[in-house]
Amino acid sequence: MPTQQEVQLLNETLFEQLDSPGMQKQAIDAVNDFTRTKMREDGFYRRIMPPLTVTNDELDRQVDTDKPVKIVDKEPDSPAAVSLPFATLPVNFYIRGPRYRVMFDRIVSPRAVKDVDELRTYVIDIRQVLSDNMIKDMLAEEDSKFMAGVNVAVGPENVENPLSGEVQNKTISGGITRSTLVEAMKIMPKTPSRFEVETCLVNNITIKELMKFGRDEMGGDFSQDVLKNGWAETNFLNCRWIVTIKQNLVLDNELYMFASPKFIGKNYELEPTTMYIRREAYMLEYFAYQTSGGSIGHTNGLAKAKFV
């Protein structure tokens, strides 16, 4: 936490940069340093599917659109090996590999407008004030888009997913216990891909159910630590657990499970989060934007459990 003196220095620096003609870029850089750190910390989509930077050269030109598109190859399935007697030839299969497209759109924060003289009276970290709400909104939008895709992929509750032939969105009775958690962990490996869960996502209410586990359920001093210090992001059930406060996206008593990102799809970033700042006379305006695209190319690396 910066001191008030440091905060004022930061604000003065920002104003100095905005005051000098042609110095808007430096002001933007000053804000970007902060926003990028928050982005990595706050968006669970980015933690589950780390963004991969795409350059212009890596985009795939299309005939029917001049908008950015990236084509991704999928691992093809192949017929199973068989045992044969001698003097027998194998059957043929012609090689065809499926592909999918990742398309891009822009996430933009609202544009804020303010008279700079009114900003002079603030003693808080103005860089944080400028960017915090915008970045939170952008992260919520990003996470919301991802969860909408995940919910389509896992399908309706207790209905067999036609792609895997298995239920990937399962209701599990008995509340959240060691036993029901382990039951949930079986959902993903039962798909034909046999993936193991790498990341678990729950909300900050659901995680408190896990904090109720006693020594016999959670195991040894871990139970004691959780009760004493609360839940910190840690490995549990050989998975990384992400706890979100976005209870509208991840409901209470729901657990989303993700395999390694390479088994799920792609999250591409064409233009990283950028803060646009412009000062015209005494009016300041600013907004943040990014261009990104993502697709789930394979659904077996996703699963959901609802504990009832």
Next chain:
Amino acid sequence: MAVPKLITSNGMDVKKGWFDMSSLDYTAKINSSVTTEVKAGAVVHLDSAGTFSLGASDTAPAIFLIQGSTDADVINEGYNLNDVNGNQVIDRATFVNIAVAPTGRISGLVATGGYEIASTQFDSSKTYASGELLTAGNDGLLTNVAAAYTNPIVGVVSSGLGGMSSFGGDATLNHHGLSALSFWTCWLPTDQRTP
């Protein structure tokens, strides 16, 4: 394999009034009841569900779409969207991907914003003269079969057919060789008074 769509096939040029930071635009999803492709330049309005429905409304201002509903920054279809009951369907034989982005949101310019637009989305069976009132049917196409207060008025014909230059000597075609109707946007709802 289907013939690919030309980038220039449909669309609208905004000749005046766009873009700058204060332009009046609006972004929403297309109503799920619209199952046909909605092309750039089509007329829509914001319905009670907060989505775009095709055509002009008696009371909701007209909006002219900047993108088409199948544009790459609007949708990335990778599976069959809906079955007859409106449920999302994923089929093993056709599944390609599920898009995280884009999400189906599409942008348009609001008629009250004050623009001159050249749109390919109009009833080409009609002839158009400068100063004629324009409305739009449920297909989202502009037409001059419009009477003030009876039909919602979405624009007034400016230079009419053609673009900023003629194409092959045909002044009714725009620079892509397509017919486009130029008009100024305006908005006049139907008469809502009870007789």
